[in-house]
Amino acid sequence: MATNTNMLTIGLVQMSCVEQPRINLEKALSRSEEAASRGAQVVCLPELFASRYFCQSEDVARFELAEPIPGPTTNALGKLAAARKIVIVASIFERRAAGVYHNTAVIVDASGAISGRYRKMHIPDDPHYYEKFYFTPGDLGFLAHPTAYGQLGVLVCWDQWFPEAARLTAMSGAPVIFYPTAIGWERAEVAQVRARQLAAWETVQRGHAIANGVFVAAVNRTGIEDGLEFWGNSFVCDPFGEVIARASTSGEETMVVQCDLRLVEETRRHWPFLRDRRIDAYGDLTRRLRSE
Numbered sequence: 001m002a003t004n005t006n007m008l009t010i011g012l013v014q015m016s017c018v019e020q021p022r023i024n025l026e027k028a029l030s031r032s033e034e035a036a037s038r039g040a041q042v043v044c045l046p047e048l049f050a051s052r053y054f055c056q057s058e059d060v061a062r063f064e065l066a067e068p069i070p071g072p073t074t075n076a077l078g079k080l081a082a083a084r085k086i087v088i089v090a091s092i093f094e095r096r097a098a099g100v101y102h103n104t105a106v107i108v109d110a111s112g113a114i115s116g117r118y119r120k121m122h123i124p125d126d127p128h129y130y131e132k133f134y135f136t137p138g139d140l141g142f143l144a145h146p147t148a149y150g151q152l153g154v155l156v157c158w159d160q161w162f163p164e165a166a167r168l169t170a171m172s173g174a175p176v177i178f179y180p181t182a183i184g185w186e187r188a189e190v191a192q193v194r195a196r197q198l199a200a201w202e203t204v205q206r207g208h209a210i211a212n213g214v215f216v217a218a219v220n221r222t223g224i225e226d227g228l229e230f231w232g233n234s235f236v237c238d239p240f241g242e243v244i245a246r247a248s249t250s251g252e253e254t255m256v257v258q259c260d261l262r263l264v265e266e267t268r269r270h271w272p273f274l275r276d277r278r279i280d281a282y283g284d285l286t287r288r289l290r291s292e
Contacts, residue, residue, distance in 0.1 A: 012035075013031040013032060034254050104138075151172075163211065177209075
């Protein structure tokens with residue numbers, strides 16, 4: 001039976017993580033298998049799923065969690081991808097060289113081979129998110145990655161807040177942008193602050209979908225780890241910005257969502273933002289601030 005290239009079925013694995021990488025990998029493989037059995041063609045895992053979120057403190061011992069790409073984790077994911085003919089998007093703590101580490105999203109194709117990688121470009125440095133201590137900023141740019149099921153865009157967590165990243169990824173030809181994520185509340189934060197933070201996180205990503213006429217899939221972890229309570233709420237929104245699927249705050253879930261890629265063309269015809277961009281007038285975007 002021929003594949004309907006207009007439809008893309010994606011799986012989102014919202015999971016909690018423990019200290020032992022082996023257990024996290026086994027869970028990720030099991031839930032990816034579940035998504036494939038329910039028809040998923042592309043499965044996305046949360047940011048740095050192979051371990052607890054270690055960036056809450058600066059600890060040189062945590063560099064031992066890093067691994068090369070290709071490496072043990074991509075090899076395990078590749079075997080499953082090839083067996084089930086699925087694409088897997090996985091955020092990995094990459095050891096590129098001695099003293100050079102990245103937060104890297106790997107795109108494992110349905111053949112089991114690595115078809116692309118994206119190194120996180122925007123690196124935060126905030127309480128409980130001390131990522132600048134661990135990660136060198138990415139140097140591979142914003143790309144659409146070719147896979148067995150078409151072009152896919154991948155950004156990572158803190159990239160979610162930057163419209164330039166989404167724009168350049170969409171301009172590369174990606175009809176869907178995946179955001180592997182690890183974001184949560186400080187455990188002492190009050191309910192009102194929590195609600196505002198969660199709403200802002202979802203709103204900005206829905207805005208990326210609207211402004212670029214693409215699907216957006218944000219895949220968060222859940223559970224409590226040290227000072228953070230990860231807020232789950234993984235979701236998929238369409239090019240109109242409407243949320244078509246959303247997970248809970250605290251539960252582990254394997255979501256399988258159908259995306260009708262014809263909506264990209266349809267939405268862009270009615271909202272031709274890419275057509276009306278004034279590319280002749282945006283030169284100052286390459287500056288930190290405009291000169292006075």
